Amino acid sequence: MEGLLRLRLALVFSVVTLLSLLVRSSSLSSPELQIVNAERRIDLTSHIVRVYLTLKVENAGTSPASEILLAFPPTQVDHIALVKAAATVGKKKKKSYLPLDVNPTDLPDGPNGTKYLSIALSSPLGMGESVTLEVFYTLTHSLEPFPVEISQSESQLVYYHDSAIILSPYHVKQQITFIKTPSTKVESFTRVEPTDRAGMELKYGPYNDRPPYSFSPVIVHFENNNPFAVVEELVREVEISHWGSLQITEHYKLVHAGARHKGIFSRVEYQSKPSFSGVSSFKHLLANLPPRVHSVYYRDEIGNISSSHLRTDSRKSEMEIEPRYPLFGGWKATFIIGYGLPLQDFLFESPDGRRYLNFSFGCPLAETVVDKLTIKVVLPEGSKNPSAVVPFPVEQHLEISYSYLDIVGRTVVVLEKTNVVPEHNSPFQVYYDFNQIFMLAEPLMLASVFFLFFMACVAYLHVDLSIRK
Ligand SMILES: *[C@@H]1O[C@H](CO)[C@@H](O)[C@H](O)[C@H]1NC(C)=O
Ligand SMILES: *[C@@H]1O[C@H](CO)[C@@H](O)[C@H](O)[C@H]1NC(C)=O
Numbered sequence: 344m345e346g347l348l349r350l351r352l353a354l355v356f357s358v359v360t361l362l363s364l365l366v367r368s369s370s371l372s373s374p375e376l377q378i379v380n381a382e383r384r385i386d387l388t389s390h391i392v393r394v395y396l397t398l399k400v401e402n403a404g405t406s407p408a409s410e411i412l413l414a415f416p417p418t419q420v421d422h423i424a425l426v427k428a429a430a431t432v433g434k435k436k437k438k439s440y441l442p443l444d445v446n447p448t449d450l451p452d453g454p455n456g457t458k459y460l461s462i463a464l465s466s467p468l469g470m471g472e473s474v475t476l477e478v479f480y481t482l483t484h485s486l487e488p489f490p491v492e493i494s495q496s497e498s499q500l501v502y503y504h505d506s507a508i509i510l511s512p513y514h515v516k517q518q519i520t521f522i523k524t525p526s527t528k529v530e531s532f533t534r535v536e537p538t539d540r541a542g543m544e545l546k547y548g549p550y551n552d553r554p555p556y557s558f559s560p561v562i563v564h565f566e567n568n569n570p571f572a573v574v575e576e577l578v579r580e581v582e583i584s585h586w587g588s589l590q591i592t593e594h595y596k597l598v599h600a601g602a603r604h605k606g607i608f609s610r611v612e613y614q615s616k617p618s619f620s621g622v623s624s625f626k627h628l629l630a631n632l633p634p635r636v637h638s639v640y641y642r643d644e645i646g647n648i649s650s651s652h653l654r655t656d657s658r659k660s661e662m663e664i665e666p667r668y669p670l671f672g673g674w675k676a677t678f679i680i681g682y683g684l685p686l687q688d689f690l691f692e693s694p695d696g697r698r699y700l701n702f703s704f705g706c707p708l709a710e711t712v713v714d715k716l717t718i719k720v721v722l723p724e725g726s727k728n729p730s731a732v733v734p735f736p737v738e739q740h741l742e743i744s745y746s747y748l749d750i751v752g753r754t755v756v757v758l759e760k761t762n763v764v765p766e767h768n769s770p771f772q773v774y775y776d777f778n779q780i781f782m783l784a785e786p787l788m789l790a791s792v793f794f795l796f797f798m799a800c801v802a803y804l805h806v807d808l809s810i811r812k
C-alpha cells in the first residue's frame with residue numbers, strides 16, 4: 344500500500360518536473376525571433392574598436408518578445424567597454440532613435456561559452472511584427488601587435504580577430520560585414536567567400552540563411568600607427584570650494600600599449616625623419632578641457648613641463664601636452680595635470696534646494712582607454728547626504744579627507760570604473776546638502792589662528808620682558 348503511494352507520488356512528481364521543463368524550454372525559445380537583415384560595420388581605424396550593428400528582428404513565433412539577445416564570444420566579452428542600443432522609429436526622413444536598456448542576463452552560457460547581453464524592448468514585439476535596432480559597442484585591448492617588437496623605423500602591424508558571420512542566438516536570413524582599416528596597408532585577411540577588399544574596406548558577405556550560433560573565425564593583419572594611448576590608472580580629484588572655484592588635479596599613469604620598442608632610441612633620426620621614424624610613437628597628447636579653464640599646469644616627477652599649449656574658445660579648451668621624450672611601445676609616463684574652473688559653470692541648485700555638481704566623467708585625453716578610473720569629488724566642509732548620479736554602473740563609496748583649516752574634514756565621493764573609453768565622457772552629478780553657516784567656518788578658523796598667534800606673541804614678549812627686568 345505504502346509502496347504504491349510512493350510510486351504514485353514519484354510518478355506525479357516526475358510528470359510535474361517534465362512539464363515544468365517543457366514549459367521552461369518553450370518559454371526560453373518561445374518568442375521565435377529571427378534576424379531578417381543584419382549589417383555590421385567594424386571600425387579599426389583607432390586602437391579602440393568600434394562596432395555599429397543594424398539588426399532587423401522579426402517575431403516569427405506566437406508569443407510576444409520583450410527582449411532581444413546579443414551574443415558575444417567569450418574572448419570578446421571582457422573587452423567590451425560600452426554597449427548602446429536604440430530602436431529606430433519612423434520611416435526614412437522622419438527617422439528617430441529610441442534608446443533602449445542593455446543589461447547582463449542570468450542566462451547560462453550558450454554553445455562554446457557564448458555570453459549574452461539583453462536589450463529590453465520598450466514594448467513587446469508581437470507575432471509577425473518586426474523592429475529595427477541600432478547597436479553600438481566598443482572593444483578595448485582587442486588589437487594585438489604582431490610583430491610584438493618593432494624598431495624605431497618600422498610601422499606597427501596588428502591582428503584583429505572576429506567572426507565573418509555575426510554570432511547570434513537567432514537564425515540570420517541575410518547579413519553583411521564591413522571592416523574599415525586605417526590605411527590600405529593590409530598584410531593579410533581570412534577569406535570566407537564572398538569576401539572583397541577595396542581601398543580601406545573589407546567586405547564579408549552577403550551571407551544568407553545562417554543558423555543560430557554560426558561562427559566563422561577571421562583574422563585581419565593590418566597597419567595601425569595610431570598612438571595606443573592607455574592610461575593604466577587615472578585619479579581625478581575635483582575639489583569644490585564655495586569660495587568660487589573648482590580645482591581639478593589629475594594623476595596619470597600612461598603607457599604606449601602598442602608593439603614594444605626594440606633597439607636604441609635615436610633622437611637625431613627621430614627629429615630628422617619625422618615622417619617615418621617612430622610613426623607609432625606619441626609626440627604629443629591632446630587634452631580636451633572645459634572652456635574658461637585657468638591656472639593650468641602640467642608636471643611630472645622632475646617638475647613643471649612648459650611645453651604645453653593651451654587654446655581656448657567659448658565652447659572648449661584644448662591643451663596640447665608634449666612629454667619630455669616621445670613615447671614608444673611599452674614606454675610609460677607618469678604626470679599630473681591641474682587646472683581651475685569657475686564654480687558657477689558646474690555647481691547648481693536643484694529645485695528641492697540641494698546643491699549639485701554637474702561635471703564630465705571619463706578622461707580628458709583624446710582617444711584614450713583608461714584601465715582604471717577613480718574620480719574623487721571633494722565636497723566643501725559641512726556637506727551632508729551626498730549622492731551621485733552616473734549614467735552607467737560605477738563603484739561608489741565615501742571617504743573623509745582633511746586639509747589645513749578643516750575642523751570636521753571633507754566628505755569625498757569616490758567613483759570607480761574600469762575599462763573607460765571616450766564614449767564615457769558624459770555628464771554626471773553629485774548632489775549634497777550644505778548649510779550656509781559652514782561658509783563662516785574657514786574665516787573663523789583663520790581669525791582664531793591669527794588671534795592665538797597674536798596672543799602667543801604677546802605672551803612671549805611679555806615673558807621676555809619680565810625676564811629682562
Ligand atoms: C564550437 O567550437 C568548435 C571549434 O571552434 C566548432 O567546431 C563548433 O562548431 C562550435 N560549436 C558550436 C555549437 O558553435
Ligand atoms: C608649476 O607651475 C604651477 C602653476 O604654474 C605652480 O603653481 C607651481 O609652483 C610650479 N611648480 C614647480 C615645481 O615649479
Ligand SMILES: *[C@@H]1O[C@H](CO)[C@@H](O)[C@H](O)[C@H]1NC(C)=O
Pocket residue numbers: 691701702770772
Ligand atoms: C549637465 O550639463 C550638461 C551639459 O554639460 C547638460 O546637458 C545637462 O542637462 C546638465 N545636467 C543637469 C542635471 O543639470
